[in-house]
Amino acid sequence: MNKIILVSSGMLLFMIATVNCAKEGNSNNPGGAAMGAITVTSTAFGEGEMIPKKYTCDDKDVSPQLAWTNIPAGAKSIALICDDPDAPVGTWVHWVVFNIPASVTGLPEGVKALPGGALQGINDFRKLDYGGPCPPGGTHRYFFKVYALDTMLMLKERASKAELLKAMEGHILGQGQLMGRYRRG
Secondary structure (H helix, E strand, C coil): CCCCCCCCHHHHHHHHHHHHHHHHCECCECCCCCCCCCEEECCCCCCCCECCHHHCCCCCCCCCCEEEECCCCCCCEEEEEEEECCCCCCCEEEEEEEEEECCCCEECCCCCCCCCCCEECCCCCCCCCCCCCCCCCCEEEEEEEEEEECCCCCCCCCCCHHHHHHHHCCCEEEEEEEEEEEECC
């Protein structure tokens, strides 16, 4: 029986992944039930809270500690994207990381050495690293999005967010996010 599922654009990839999984079933999900969302947390700030200055361009500009739970069975890797949809030029990409082994449950504050073959993509600061919040004005939202994938991606370091999203198509088993806010001055 076909069902129509209406979702917001922010949940579109997750819903497509869970609908496909439920439709096809697999050995890791034999009943075909939709998988739950990944929970993303940080010791630096909670969902919707202000991001401390330490993690921004106004101070040390180090990445916050991040942790994730509820990774679906069958995941082979984790991808992470941090972006700001409130930037005046359109969504601004702050961090791109992929091929984090699925056994890894988070990243420490100020991470420099990524675990087990993980690679960084290029952000909109043209850096292979975390680039913290640095809004030109007003309060902006920063989304730390975590994706569980059923494969290791055949991408090279310096891949863009767009290249990562394209490579992830059809491989997302689950996703979650943590949103923090920041306002300068």
